[in-house]
Amino acid sequence: MSSAQGNETLKQPTRRTWIKWLGTTPLAMLVGCSGKPSAAFSGELLQPDLSVGHRIRDGWKLPQPTGAPSKHAVVIVGGGIAGLSAAWELQRQGIQDVVILEMESTAGGTSRSGKWEASQFPWAAHYVPVPMSFNRDLLELFQEMNIVTDVSADGQVTVAEEHLCREPEERVFHQGRWLEGLYPASIQEIHSTDRQQLEQFQLQMNQWAQRRDEQGRRAFAIPMQLGTDSDPEVIQLDQISMAQWMTDQGYDSEALRWLVDYGCRDDYGLTLEQTSAWAGVFYFASRLSGQANSIAEMESQPVMTWPQGNGKIVQHLSQRFAKQIRTEHAVTKITKQPNGQSMRVTAYDKARDRMVELIADDVVFAAPQFLASRLIDQWQQAGRDATTFQYGGWVVANLLLKARPSESKEDGLAALMAWDNVICHSDSLGYVNASHQSGADHGPTVITWYHPLLKDDPKLSRQTLLQMTWDDWAAIVLADLSRAHPEIETLIQRMDIMRWGHAMIQPRVGFMFGKQRQQAAESLGRIHFAHSDLSGIALMEEAFARGVAAARKCGAS
Amino acid sequence: MINRAPNYLLYLNVLVIATCGLIYELLAGTLASYLLGDSVTQFSLVIGVYLSALGIGSWLSRYVDTGVARTFIEIEIAIALVGGLSAPILFIAFAQIAWFRILLFGMVLLIGILVGLELPLLMRILKENLDFRELVARVLTFDYIGALMASLLFPILLVPHLGLVRTSLLFGLLNAAVGIWGTSLLRPLLSQRSVTGLRTRGFIVVGILVVGFIKADSLTSLSEEVILQKPIVFTQHSPFQRIVVTKDKENFQLYLNGNLQFNSRDEYRYHEALVHPAISSRDQVHDVLVLGGGDGLAVREVLRYPSVKTVTLVDLDPAMTSLAEKFPPLKELNQDSLNDERVTVINQDAFVWATEQQKTFDVAIIDFPDPSSYSVGKLYTTRFFQMLQKVLNDDAVITVQCTSPLVAPQSYWCILNTLSASGFLVQPYQTSVPTFGVWGFAYARYTGTDVSDTRPWQSRRALPDGLRYLDQSTMQTLFQMPADIAPVDVKINRLNDQVLVRYYEQEWGS
């Protein structure tokens, strides 16, 4: 037992961190020890498999297909969340003869995960907010996974405790200290205009959450297709940037603008200036039930997370469809069969270095739009265009730590590593602790560091991304983390770095309600599109909803 | 050869040397009796070894032929290093090595020999200037005055204000200063080369001791000693927490991260109240789980029942359980419970342990620290209590320490409500422990599938021998909750909000 009993309490004196970790080294070893630890770790520089894509782009002559084509009810192109969800829905409808073609060696796309002895860890997507009761399909998936245990008649969603992100959920490093939550000022110190604006902002988001159009649809719903597409005030938000909108509304509090900018970078990989105000508001309003009567009651949907991030969902689905998934199969062409009744999908089987052909009644195209023009024969003839579909580049580093960074007593409850650890005024988004959800607070862990590339032209971002070496990135990761954890270098045992070139769709100004996005979601004959980019916002729920919707279009004729 | 003027300075030298010598001896004796217990034996052994080492040193001095002055200063610097570092080294070593006694007496021997060499050499240096009768009289007088000063300073000033580690380093520095100063006093007797060499070494030793002084903060910080107002006899910075043991006259106290865990004076009240209401309320108890409680004191109470076949102790910190197994005063207090063959010690976070556990238990005793941080707060959540049920047999009984219901009513009732919400049948009870005040516990039964079973706590067997506080009728009274500890309206502690940690911070925070 322990008590913080009055006179027996012992206040830790202020110590600089180095003295603290010297404390664990025997005295004798200290004498003459130099300050600079050796960078005794290494790691790999990774990226999605570009070999086939780039070769096709550069005019590669493909080998001739061998053998007779196989026949299937549905062929799904791409084994990300969207593709896997399409398979899930097809199975619910009793359509069994389904094949998923995935070019990587594992399914999952941007929701895939990795595993070291210390923990599993995400390679990109790492959480999902608890779906609201109207997102029925997704709730069904989570019930099947025993994550959601109950959805009551009045819409209460119950989630098994271990799947909800445990406290401490997030903390922010600001002016040399960790603070609980994400707001970069402690409650005691918060300036009155800052507080006023924060409250005003929250109230306004709650109003957006309460707003319904003439058909009774929410202004901002997840998935976004369930929200309004007719409310002019909502649609107009897409015409300006979030920065502009905040200025128009009189939000000049630096702390608030940082918080919203952080939200945009976190969910969209865009700055406040680059993000469509529709998406900026969506980030907050779509996660509020709108039922709160006061600020105190106002809480976003709780977050569900797992050590492997959304890899948890990928694992569930890919286990179920283990027989249907063909990995290392990169689709190179999708054409209409001469009879006009079915589709021919050609894919390069990397492992065997050969071409395969599949004939399908329907095709679910669950790869991103920017590939559609290259892979689908009739796409351009149909007058389609995807030039406004822009994808941001991201760098994600997974770091194996042999122990946790030291904690400072002055940080109080924020001293303990949280799930999400954000460094204020950094280009990165900070890091997520993979072993958080397993309940381990000590010993080795894996942390996942996120960094969106924020150049106005995503092509330039991608160039930077590809030019830089492992050493370059490792130095950036170290410099960033060292701000909050000066001794981090001595704790790292391995650092693998993933470069995502076309990581996620970007909801820039005008994209959400532009013509291209609307058109892209429409089927092209027997090809039904399903990818999170159709929603303009890269979320698991969107990928899932798009997959389910595409599956429902199969077998229509 | 040397000027007459600095002669009295050389006597001052004798004084310092003598004081330092005795201080090192006292330090070793005190540390030995703090750490190993049985102060009479430890002190007489240390004195015996030290005195005989002085003899060896004196005898060895005859082998020093040339360069007497240089050798003298050389030895001075060596004593500064060894003596100055003696307490910190012993302090650190105690927690880390098995051959602590060998190290202890080895150091006493070494310091003794070096100190033993000093005076004969100094007398040989001075004999050039004084007649023998005068010399012996003066040197020995100063030697004994130094001893007197040391024995007065040590208990009155040094231990209470500086602590053992800093005292040791401080006298090391004094010794080194004397050595360096000696290079100018005895300048005429030294070559230029040896002066440079000696001074370099002298300053290196000073540097080491100064580093030690700075670092001493992580062993025993000054403020710690001042706040605790008791001599610190043991500290360790484990990767999980800071462990500090203090000692006053008869008793010792254990602190984790600055929070008092127990005082040996009255811990039996707490541990008897924690353990016996659980075990005595069940007919058969074979397998007992103790969570937290790395001090082995709850296990001591459990082992009083001959029917107990296995005890599994899960405590996060190996440093804590190994202290309970090896640190003599604690080992004595817990009656060597952790070395009992029925006991298995597992060093793991109980939260992680519970997810992986197969074995099941009849009784669980939960003795976690108070929920002052999220990493401890998670061990009081519905999630944790539900995981715990998976390792309990049907009709298992648990007791939980729940902080003070008087100081922290919201925290207390939050833990009880959380237990109920997790499916336990819960009853509050309390006791008073002078060091802590009124302390609260929860008695909870896991009835498994049988929900109709709502029997309250009842003693079902005789209490074991050896209890100092509880008997059957006292145990009944623990369950009578006074009016000032009435239930309050609080939320349930869930993993994803951990309200308990906030209640606790409000109620205990300064």
Ligand SMILES: Cc1cc2nc3c(=O)[nH]c(=O)nc-3n(C[C@H](O)[C@H](O)[C@H](O)COP(=O)(O)OP(=O)(O)OC[C@H]3O[C@@H](n4cnc5c(N)ncnc54)[C@H](O)[C@@H]3O)c2cc1C
């Ligand atoms: C850094 C980062 C962090 C993120 N964090 C979150 C988060 O926390 N929560 C959240 O909900 N979302 C997050 N996302 C968004 C994430 O992208 C979506 O949740 C979701 O995984 C998107 O799935 P998808 O199926 O639409 O697309 P993708 O994941 O892009 O899947 C497309 C799949 O198609 C395959 N493919 C492409 N071309 C071909 C071809 N020619 N032949 C065969 N296969 C092909 C790809 O290999 C890939 O597996 C994050 C994204 C990134 C980049």
